[in-house]
Amino acid sequence: MDTHGSDTYGSDTNGTHDEDAEQHTHAHTNACDTGCCERLEAEGEVAVARLILDSGDLGHAADHVAGAIGTDPSLPEAHEVLAELVARVGGPVAALELFPGTSRYTGTLACRAGLLAALDRPDEAVVLLAGVMAAAPVRPWAAVAWLADPELPSRLSAEPLTQAVLRLCQGLGDPVAEEERAALVPFAEVVRAVLARGEDPQLAAVASGLARRLGDIGLALEWGEAAVRSGAGAMGAIMLGNALRRAGRVDETIALWTLTIEQDPGQSYLVVDLAELLAFTGRRPEGLALLEKLVAAEPEHEKAAPALLGMRFEADGDTAHLLELTDHHRAHPDHDYAGYLVGHHVQRFPWLGRVTGGTEACVNLLRQLVEADNLTVSGEMSLSIIEPPSAITTLRLVIPGLQVGFLETGDPDPRLPGAEVGVRVWRYEGCDAFPAVEPPSARALALVRDLATPNWPGPTALYDHAVALAGVPVAELLGVLAHPPVPQDAPWQGGFAMEVPDYWVRSVQTIVCMGIAHHRADQPWGDSERRRILVDLLNGAEDWVCEAAGMALVATGWAFPETREDVLEWLLNRVGQFMQVAEKRAVTVLASMCHLVLACPWLEPKGRAFIADVVERLESED
Incomplete structure (x- = not known):
């Protein structure tokens, strides 16, 4: 592709149903404003094009003409140098060869459009x-x-x-x-x-x-x-x-639309739109009836079956319908509406569509200091009981001058893992936690930093998002868990990572564990290294890393149905342990871990109801 710009012109799709599947979001290619910088860049392209024209390298000159028009289509000098190029090659017919219609660079195609108009081919x-x-x-x-x-x-x-x-x-x-x-x-x-x-x-x-x-x-x-x-x-x-x-x-x-469908029953996409509009106006039973009839007649319809599952979810809020949508999309990868509906509906659910925030005392203090813009405070603060190492690490990333001490470890001891584990991220010296892993390379840290996200359009989408980490050595990924990038370097817009640095670190740890879920993906799940490592992290010392590993297991379950029972068993076991501990002391990660269990719709209804009650009680107490 031409290196003059990032905009590309997509393939031609001739549809007749303008809704453009109206409910779909539109993916826009990034386009910068033609302000001062763009104008200067375009003028530079014009200058280079003229120099190269004088040397006789017309193909190279055409690249820079396209660069000028692609950067600032309103620049008069860009169109003047295009005219000079056309004159040099002998007219617009010959010039068309310099701006091929197969190009995907918008500047090249804009030049070609102008040449076609000059040849009295306005339709093209x-x-x-x-x-x-x-x-x-x-x-x-x-x-x-x-x-x-x-x-x-x-x-x-x-x-x-x-x-x-x-x-x-x-x-x-x-x-x-x-x-x-x-x-x-x-x-x-x-x-x-x-x-x-x-x-x-x-x-x-x-x-x-x-x-x-x-x-x-x-x-x-x-x-x-x-x-x-x-x-x-x-x-x-x-x-x-x-x-x-x-x-x-x-x-x-x-x-x-009702009249149109009566006159032309074959308008199946319009039936879907009408059904969803009926549901939107409070007439959901009518909408469901329309979709059920359509799906019965056309079970492979690319939009009807997803719309029916989405409407059933809207009716009862059961995330099992979202899991069905995900399975449907896996079976029919060309049914994009299923993926869209999953992404649309999961956003309000912790872990299904977004990371959760920390609830620790040190995190609450950190947010207050960030809000007060008091990041240079120094000294020592004392907490009554040990808090997760990742929470303390987050505080130190933002306010390194503030030291944290603890009056007691707590009972049961949060420093102890929930089972025999071979992988440890943290080690303790008394009440103080230190990384038990080496720092990662700058390359691994940068890759994770760029992939970290606080929300995602469904667990399988997050799993796919992390595929770029598949080739990163596990030792380096483990290193990022204990040595996360500072929120000041986060690529998130609007300084959001610094406003809520706990979300940043938890997002980093989540995407790291997603990367581990891709490790040696050729190994069968039951005996795989990725399963062993994630289970070790889940059962490690009480920490945010347990939650991140749990989310990687959840996403694996959503992406690979054959792993679901195994994933659920490990999550229930760990949550059960935390519930027992919570009878004697506070467990800051318990509510979030319960949400991870709720993110497994394949849990039987009574179990889901019990976990939901626990979450409601915990959040009410908070």
């Missing part, structure tokens, strides 16, 4: 430019002279423009971000001008979707109504219904 040019805009919608790709030509709408055909609008919408949020709207308006004006020639049903339908995304609901309704009136069929009804829904006229959407 608009379709290509729409794809470029979808890849990086914040950049002013449409601020080009050929698109502003008042004669352009009269030369465009409705069918290619419909394809272009669809392609653009597939890359946009709904609604688009405020900073993207201005960059997209010139293209929308071209669409408006073409529609003014006369109503084209399909173009009016997709244009309604574009107007909705741009926040012009009145225009979205107008074009949606025109699409239905002029015979756009189900497509028009889908678009008008979405516009009505955005306008708050939900009952009209339900009536319209």
Whole structure:
């Protein structure tokens, strides 16, 4: 790929159901604002392109022309040097070879679109430019002279423009971000001008979707109504219904979609949308009935079965439905809606979708000092009873001048493992814990730091996220558990890691254990090194590492059904031990460990109810 920029232009997908599966999130390629830095970079590309043009290396010069336009599409000098290059090679036909349509770099494709327009091939040019805009919608790709030509709408055909609008919408949020709207308006004006020639049903339908995304609901309704009136069929009804829904006229959407399905029972995706809309408005039984009928008729439907499981979860809150969704997605990896629904629903569940915070006294103090911006405090604080080594390590990472002492170890002794273990992360000298493992290499530390995340779209997604750690030696991963990177170096946005440093360290430890879960993945689970190490960490001295290892076991269970009973047995055994200890002293990790058990929906209902009661009591006491 061309090294001038990070934006890439994705493959063409010709869909007719604009919802773009509307419930799906849109993955946008990162696009930087064309501010001062981008302008300077683009000007530099122009200067280099002109120097290389003078040397006669036209292919190399074309790379830098594409770099200039890809960095700042509105820079006049970039388009001037493109014109110079075209003149040097003998015209736009020859220049097309320098900007191949197979490229995935947006700057190259934007140049090609301009050349196609110059060759009086506006339909191809608009379709290509729409794809470029979808890849990086914040950049002013449409601020080009050929698109502003008042004669352009009269030369465009409705069918290619419909394809272009669809392609653009597939890359946009709904609604688009405020900073993207201005960059997209010139293209929308071209669409408006073409529609003014006369109503084209399909173009009016997709244009309604574009107007909705741009926040012009009145225009979205107008074009949606025109699409239905002029015979756009189900497509028009889908678009008008979405516009009505955005306008708050939900009952009209339900009536319209119900009528459309009665007239065309084959609109199975619209049945799913209608069912979910019914559930959203408090008519879930009707929605469930629609989905159950559809799944009975089309059991392999890529959206109906996931939607049914998702709606059942919404009805009773049983995470077993989310496990079924995960298993469904494993069996049907092309059914992306199943993965989306899992990610959407797990976020409110500890460990299923997010790491939990620390509850220790030293963590509470740390948060207060961080909030007061008092990180230089020094001296010694005394706690009544030993707290987990990872919690103390987190305090020292942020406030190294504050020493912590303990009045007693507590009984039962938290320094002792829950079973015979061969892997230890911590060693004790009296009440003080020290790493029992060597520090990791800078490379391993950086890799873990970049992968650490406080939330994830489901356990299997987190398991997959950690695959990059599969090749890191276990000794180094164990080293990161006791020598975590400082939260000051975290790549999280907004300084969140420093606001809640316990979340940072616990996220680091969680992704480390996920990496261990990938160690020697070729070994059968029952006799594997990864299982032995994770179980040792789970049964180690009372610490956050026990929770991180537990989450790695949970994720393994979600990803590999054959491991579930084994995983659950180990978790229940460790939680049972902590419950016995909690009868005599506080166990700060108990509630979180119980949440890990609840993250195993394959636990029988009575057991889940018992653990849920324990969690409720613990959190009520807190």
